[in-house]
Amino acid sequence: MIDDDRICTIRDIISDYVKSPSLQHLRDPHSILNIAKAIVKQLDRESGIWKKWEGQRDALLKASLGCWIPVEELQSYLNTLPGPRLTTTDVYQRQRAYYEEPYSKYPNDDLQEGCLILFNEEKALGTELPAIIGRLAEFVEGEEERLRLEREVRYKAMRESERLAAEQRLLSGADCKWTHLKKSPECYCRANGRTYRLTPIKDKRWNLHRVDGLFSQESGNLVGTYGGKGDATKVVAKIAYDTEWR
Structure with a gap:
């Protein structure tokens, strides 16, 4: 045990410390903390795998x-x-x-x-x-x-392009996923040629209506109220191909 290099390292550090002629310095809590840090730092350095990287x-x-x-x-x-x-x-x-x-x-x-x-x-x-x-x-x-700012600009331009393309698809009469028109709170989707509208209501819920068109003056037929677009999407995927009685 006496041959352990760590013991020699600690002994040398303490020996240097106690050479101080000031008993007050030796008992000072801050000085004791510093000597403890010095011991730990030296032991960590000697036990590390990267031996050449000092100072x-x-x-x-x-x-x-x-x-x-x-x-x-x-x-x-x-x-x-x-x-x-x-x-x-x-x-x-x-x-x-x-x-x-x-x-x-x-x-x-x-x-x-x-x-x-x-x-x-x-x-x-x-x-x-x-x-x-x-x-x-x-x-x-x-x-x-x-580069970060440039990526942000490109991303915003891409999202705007995707938004405009989605609006155009909805306006063209093609089947499409949920799409907001002019950033309105309502959104529309079309499946099997049928148009549906989601309207946000209180408690973060949505009313789903079957509507005749995007700009119909009538409110449309209420299908149900759902907790999110995902639930409404599942319903639309089913009823869009069911027999529809108008």
Whole structure:
């Protein structure tokens, strides 16, 4: 048991701590908490599977995630920091381990070209790698927001196009699913050439009517009251092909 490296680690940390000439410092709750954190941190580092990633190496690698920094460039700079020599495989697999953590994401392929252009520009100017990473991180953040807004615009345009197409199908007399006209609260569907209207009422329920047309002045024949469009759809699927007595 005495040969356990963890014991030696804890002994060394405590030995350094008790060298303090101040008894008040040794008994201070905040100082005791700090020494406890230091012990846990050191033990975690020594028990981890990634032995080469100490100090600023891991922090720099994490900052570079998603920035499309060439692995060889990262390896070269990281090897100037304290620690054992890193290979390109060390760097690549450490990146991959971070990407595969929960809630993480891989670099955006759409931003690779732009990142590499900026990287080469800054490298040619002699910019230090941490500063390059900072600029690329800002670039990636801005571009991802731009792409998000563009996707949102495209999605809204697609939904509007689908809405107009559904309205046109309903107005043309073709069979169709539930469709709102001009964003009205009522919606219509047509099955087997028969038109049905759903009208919202209190308690989030719907009245289903069989109507002669979309713009009929009559309220139509009440089929029933239902808790949602799904229930009404099941009823329509059945009665649309039953014998209809008008």
